[in-house]
Amino acid sequence: QVQLVESGGGSAQAGGSLRLSCTASETIYKGNVMGWYRQAPGLQRELVASITGDGRTNYADSLKGRFTISRDDAKNTVYLQMNSLKPEDTGVYFCYDESLDAWGQGTLVTVSS
Helix, strand or coil, X not given: CCCEEEECCEEEECCCCEEXXXXXXXXXXXXXXXXXXXXXXXXXXEEEEEECCCCCEEECHHHCCCEEEEEEXXXXXEEEEECCCCHHHCEEEEEEECCCCXXXXXXXXXXXX
C-alpha cells in the first residue's frame, strides 16, 4: 500500500501563501488521479483540487484562482500552492490517491486574520 506524506502546513496570516507537498512512498503512476482535500473543524472533508496523470486539473469553485495543484511524477510528489490565504482556509489538508484510494495523514494549515 502506497504511503502518502504531506508537508508544508503551518501558520500564515491572511493574504499570505503556503505550499503543501505530498510525497508518495513509491512511484505515482502517471495514470493516477491525485487530489487534495481539506477538513475544517466541525465540517466534512471537501475536495480542494485534483489532477490527472496528463495534467488536467479540477478545483473547488470557491478556490479557483487562489490555489494551484501540480505534480512531479519524477519526484513522486504532488503540490498545492495556496495564495491569498483566508482564515476560512484553516483546516487539515489531506493528500489522496484516487486510483489507489489511499490517504495521507494530513497537515494542518492555520490562517489568522
